[in-house]
Amino acid sequence: YWMFEETIKITDNSSDVAAARIREYLESKNNVLLNIAITGESGSGKSSFLNAFRDVEDDSEDAAPTGVKETTLEVKEYPHPNYPNIIFSDLPGIGTTKFPAKKYLKRVGFKKFDFFIIISADRFRENDAKLAKEIKKTGKNFYFVRSKVDHNLRDEQRKKDFSQEKTLAQIRDDCVKSLKDQGVESPQVFLVSSHDIHLYDFPHLRETLERDLPEHKRDVLLLSSPSIFPDIIEKKKKVFRRQIWGLTALSGVVAAVPVPGLSVGVDLALLVGAVTRYVTGFGLNVASLKRTASRTGIPYDELKAVLTSQLAAEHITHDLIMKVVLQVSSRAALMAAEEAFRFIPIVGIPASMALSAVTTYKFLKLFLDLLAEDAHRVSDKVLNKNK
Ligand SMILES: Nc1nc2c(ncn2[C@@H]2O[C@H](COP(=O)(O)OP(=O)(O)O)[C@@H](O)[C@H]2O)c(=O)[nH]1
Ligand SMILES: [Mg+2]
Known part of the structure; x- marks a missing residue:
């Protein structure tokens, strides 16, 4: 065991440059x-x-x-509390x-904004329309948001022939008409x-908003969305999946840490960096889970109880990753890494490194799957509670 500790230490020192490259790669994703x-x-x-969009409670x-x-x-x-690179002004x-x-x-200072959201709790006014037309001239996008529709629905609910759809359609038509009357072409209003x-x-x-953004910004917005819906979780998983190849390529240059019982090493620095991103992205870090708890009224401990990955609601460290790696490394899927290697040609790097890259790739995929599963569990818990 002592030798094992020593190995980590030495490897950590000698792979400083590679670790810096990985950090740089991950940060480049965080710096959009x-x-x-x-x-x-x-x-x-x-x-x-703005608070709701950031998943932050008003108080x-x-x-x-x-x-x-x-x-x-x-x-x-x-x-944004998890992604300081997203700013709501x-x-x-x-x-x-x-x-x-x-x-x-x-x-x-309109130039610094990616797009505008124009909010009204009522019909849109002359000022809103004038502003929209002026924003249009700058070539930037704007979106009309009609807030407080819960108020309208509550008021209408008292009536005998109440229909939520009808009430919402009426509000929407009304907003669209008032904007058109003031010269805004084909306005879209979100209730x-x-x-x-x-x-x-x-x-x-x-x-x-996601669809209208350029791709690199689209991912940023998506990852910052709360993981309340299964389809958002799946979309986030896809974004992370796409990034795994880029990460694994970097891993090829890193001196890997040997794992006892496994014939190949894994790239711990990379796993720590990536898993930290997954945990945050799925809203499974302690702060996010606490926010979800207070927003939904489900006690934090109950949310925590549905987690199974051992990675959620934890501070992701080398030790923790190593612990989980050791626990799952007996799984057949991972032991088959050497087999997979025969089919994946990686040119230009020593075989042992390539092998560790493949193993690292497999771990990344596994951890991503486990964390997405946890995100689904939390989402199930929250959505069932709301029913
Ligand atoms: N019911 C309900 N109240 C809202 C909604 N949005 C804002 N409010 C309330 O309206 C008031 C003004 O909202 P605020 O966000 O401070 O407006 P601001 O001046 O435009 O920043 C506050 O008391 C809010 O709690 C909404 O969507 N539904
Ligand atoms: Mg305000």
């Missing part, structure tokens, strides 16, 4: 900047929407304060600033309640 502008009149629900420490009347021109930035309402649309855009991010048009809005 996305800056989303949220605008709309004071009280329309900007701060609430938590890093939330944008809600229910406060804005009086200044200040743009406030709120990074809380803009003052154009009415608050009393600037014409063009000057308003200039003053808030949301910031208290229920899994209802109404919230999921559709996310999908639309």
Whole structure:
């Protein structure tokens, strides 16, 4: 065992350069900047929407304060709690600033934003339409969000012939018409309640934003979405899957750490880096799970109890990865690594390294599967609770 410890130490030192390359690769994925502008009149629900989108509760420490009347021109930035490279900018309402649309855009620094979300708790007004037309001139995208539809539904529910679909359709038609009347061409309006991010048009809005973004930014937005729906979990899994090849290629240059009982080594630094990303991406880190717990009212311990991977809700360290590697390395799938190697030609690197790359690849896939499974378990728990 002592020799084993020693091996890790030596390898860690000698693979500094490779480890740095892996870190660089992972960070390059984390460093794509996305800056989303949220605008709309004071009280329309900007701060609430922005908190909901970040999966942060209104009364938590890093939330944008809600229910406060804005009086200044200040743009406030709120990074995503897991992905600080995604910034939500809380803009003052154009009415608050009393600037014409063009000057308003200039003053808030429109160039840095990837797209705009224009919120109204009511029919869209002249200011909203003027702003949209001005944004269009800059070539950037904008989306109309009609907030507080839960209020409307609650009010309408008292009526005898209440139909949720009909009420929503009416609100939508009304919003679209008011925008068209003010010269906005084919406006699309998303109906949301910031208290229920899994209802109404919230999921559709996310999908639309993703679809409209360039690919590298699309992945960033997707990974930051809460893993409440099975299809989001699967989409995230696909993004991570795609990255595994890139990571494994880097692994080929790393001196691998030998695993007792396994004839090949694995690249621990790489596994730690990647698994940390999976855990965060699936919302399985302690902070995310605690947020989910307080948002859904399901006690944290109950959420934790459904986890089976041993990697979720843990701080991912070399030791933990090694522990899990040792536990699963008896699995037939992994023992077959040497066999797989015969079919995967890796040119230009020594065979032992290539073999460790294949093993590392297999572990990455396995850990990804295990964590996605845990994400599904949490999602099941949450969605069943809401029924
Ligand atoms: N029921 C409900 N209330 C909302 C919604 N969005 C905002 N609110 C409430 O409306 C008030 C103003 O919201 P806030 O986010 O502060 O608006 P802002 O001034 O545009 O930032 C607050 O009391 C919020 O709790 C929503 O979708 N549904
Ligand atoms: Mg606000």
